[in-house]
Amino acid sequence: MSIVAPVFENAEKGSSLWHDAWLRLRKNKLALFGGSVMLFMVSVALLTPWLAPYSYEAQNLDLGASPPSAAHWLGTDIFGRDVLTQIMYGGRISLAVGFIATAVALLIGVTWGAVAGYVGGRVDAIMMRLVDILYALPFMIFIVLLMVVFGRNILLLFLAIGAVEWLTMARIMRSQVQSLRQQEFVEAAVSVGLSPTAIIRKHVVPNALGPIIVYTTLTIPSVMLLEAFLSFLGLGIQPPATSWGLLISYGAETMEEYPWLLIFPGCALTLTLFSLNFLGDGLRDALDVRGSKD
């Protein structure tokens, strides 16, 4: 045992993939900026009930729409509601849709891809053929259809968007599992008698994790964009709840007189999408993932 131990320690030290990735990521200023903005956005969203300067329902009809001022940093809308408060509450929903729908996609996609890749053969062929067929469906239209048929339900919105976005995840996971199974270090692990569960847990999952993290980071902005798109058309989030897409849609109606109602929610959405994309690109470079974005 005393002879084996130092070798083992060396092996542990050499496999510091995450440490290397962190060092590379730290050099990428844009990705760090994106990460910090996201950290800020998520913290604000979580603490909104305590941080918001006004209550969500508070109206001031006498004030009406007013430009940014000391009392209302980002101005007020036509009902005299504080725009900053609206954006903070809207951001909670926009971010929640982004994270939850992505989690749904992640769960379905990773499971589907891992099973297809690990079992292989006929099962794999059938499962991936199904993914191919679904891939060719025009999903944007289908989501609009779903929202029309089943009413404009937030929960359905999560599921519908998640159900669209899992396909690429499944493809990535499958190709990862497939190529990992043939790698020499997995064969080596088999030859020293590691159990399949241990192999999957210790070798397959950590190595497949990079592409999945990267793709997840890039899925969140596309999901948020989809939600905002639907809300803008009036088919997504419904009042009294609000989201950035809905705020932009209201802002666009009155932008001639009150441009701040369009510009500030627009900035919030664009800045978030920007940050997530930079973070995703940075992670892809840091983790050296190829072909995860198609």
Next chain:
Amino acid sequence: MLRFILIRILQALPVIFVVITATFFLVRSAPGGPFDQEKVVIPEVKKALEAQYRLDLPLHEQYIAYLGDLAHGDLGPSFKYPGRSVNEILFAGLPVTAELGLYALIIALCIGVTAGVFASLRPNTAQDYVPMSLAMIGICMPSFLLGPLLVLVFGIWLDWLPITGWGDIPGDKILPAVTLGSAYAAYIARLSRAGMLEILSQDYIRTARAKGLPEWRVVIQHALRGGLTPVIAFLGPAFAGLLAGSFVVETIFQIPGLGRFYVQAAFNRDYTMILGTTVFLSSLIVFFNLVSDIIAAWLNPRLRHQFQGGRS
């Protein structure tokens, strides 16, 4: 090549069939009949209406009858606009949307390819960073934000361009086409940059340079064909995105095209219209994916061969 085209067509057919079936049953399972919300209708009238729209038949017979109509290219009557068929409404909107999409695509290709190739010639310099940062903004700026912003700046503050309509006042097509095209310009710029960078590092490019060809001939005659393959492959999916984008752009600029009809049908719960439009738009998208795959395979023979060994 012929074999590739045949296989791709055979793969596309089940997709269209799945779309028709899923849409049909989704729409039919929607709560509430089309004549429920309106003022109370005399039972006889309601019955006659339902017979006219075949709602009195059992569901599977409705489905088979609908498939029969589709085979004749008939998408059925509109619930909301009695006396007008879905076909009429669609064909009134199609030329408008096609024109808008075409302009948007031309703008996207001209700007995107130029910017991407330009950036790829001097990677990691200002010539690369400036267009690519602009492309990132283009990708992150959704059309429903860009459209109103362009209207605000160029239509209202500067008062240079008309802000609504389509073909009524000269210049009113510019803002919608730019709004729709800019996101694609950004994607195409990124794709063509990546494609060109890969090709420009290949041996045959070095050979071409070694022969003493001027740089512009190396780029245009040798590198572009390979470097732009990703862009061609992107055009099929881009078409689907353009259609979805036209929902927003046509709503913002009040353009009487397919996208606006679709959104209106969704609001009005005009079920036959939704059904017909979905089937029509989906078939168009599947068709354009097919065409772009075939063009990509024609340009890049390696893609063709993946079908010849019989995929597992």
